[in-house]
Amino acid sequence: MDSKAETAVAPTRATAVAAYLNTLHTQLVGLPLEKQQEVREEVLQHIEALEEADILLGGTPEEAIAAALRQFGDPRKIGRQIAREWQLREWRRGGIILLKAFVAPVSYVGIAALWTTVMAVTSLMADGTTEDYALWLQRTYWLIGLEACIKMMQAAFTITGGAAPTLASPGYSPAHRPIAPPNPERRCLRLNLASLRPTLKTLLRPMNWLSLAAFSTIILAISSSVLGWPDEDYAFWLYRTGWFIGLDAFIKWMQEGTEPFIAKRKAKLKIFVERIQPSASIISRALGVTTKSASGPLDETMADHRSLPLNLACFVFPPLGLLSWLVLDGRSPGKARSAGRSAVRGTIVAIIACMFLSAWFLVNNAIFAIGKARLQPINPHLPMHSLRHHRKTTKFISLALPQPR
């Protein structure tokens, strides 16, 4: 009778260990599931090793397991310490990520401010008036500041939701799902910043933003030309659009991480390529690119050489390089690589050309402004602003001036 009662009351080895591990496990709040399992497994191995050592020294199995658990320590305290160490580091990491998220938009504001100042100064040199540009400058800074604030908030929420889980509830996402809370009675208020993630932003894909921005820019550019709006407003709008696109892409990149983002885009492009495969084959044949035929494998000796027409086309129109790479990779790797390299070179040349043109434009404006400052109007009563803006007009006036004797 007594022995029966003892068997019923005394926990078996397995239940004792399981109870110990469960107690420890419940404290591991905030750790990823895999990490929790890893800690559990590691502790189990350690306890088993302690148990074996005790048995080797002559202890009974019951005594050995009790001694091992005692030797290992209080499971609550150990679990809590592991979780605390982990969360401390996650906080630190989250803080660094958040700092980066705030620094990046601030740097954008810095670049924007610099660029605005350059534009304002050059405009001032060209026009000689200050009121309009002071207003314009103020408006620009205000808009940029407002946008930067919005973007910063979005970035902060996004990053908090995606990369720094401990800043929000410890375990809102599937990867950080909590186990049973240690004490359900002691629930504290936890901020779930993940719920504040911008849903509209998630719905509107960056490519849609890009298309919308490009479309609006074109419409505005055309309407500006037709209506004769001042050039600087159009340039300002273009510049702001570019800034928007850059920030959106940056946030999207942070939301998804670079690799999944690229993989997703590549997969989408592959689907697109598969759809246009017949056309691509025709184009490939026209460009002198041999693809693998259905009848047999590719004869590499004759096929995998770079194609000059294709490379030239990729150099002039770099997106074609990406398309060629997707179509040809795996069939003619040499051709694909060569086309890709040409596209990269084309892109670099285009960027350098754009930079050179921008610099030329700025220098030209400055020279023009300095030259104009020396001119005198034919009619002293004629206001100065009637002479500005147009180089031809200025030249004409310059020629019309009385020559010195």
Next chain:
Amino acid sequence: MERELLKGNTPTMILAVLCQGPLHGYAIAREIERRSDNQLKFKEGTLYPALHALEYDGWIKGQWETTSQGRKRKVYTITQAGHAELKRRHHAWTEFANVMAQVIGGEPHGQQG
């Protein structure tokens, strides 16, 4: 031995022990005991918060291995950064111990005279 003193220096001891070669948690505990001539007595579970913190910081690297008995064990190895950190901690500890020895004197108070 003072508990708080021991707790604060557990990561340094782990790094020092792992300097000799890769070890799992149980072996680390035994090695610390052996090196201290069984003077350092601590609950072995307290090693794990320190181990995981060191792993998170990149000073040690854990890898699961299967023993000849078919048992899985997580073996820790010190990294290059860990070696540098151990050097720094060693230097700091030596400096601190020297200063403490200067302040409190070389011998216990009761044995003087």
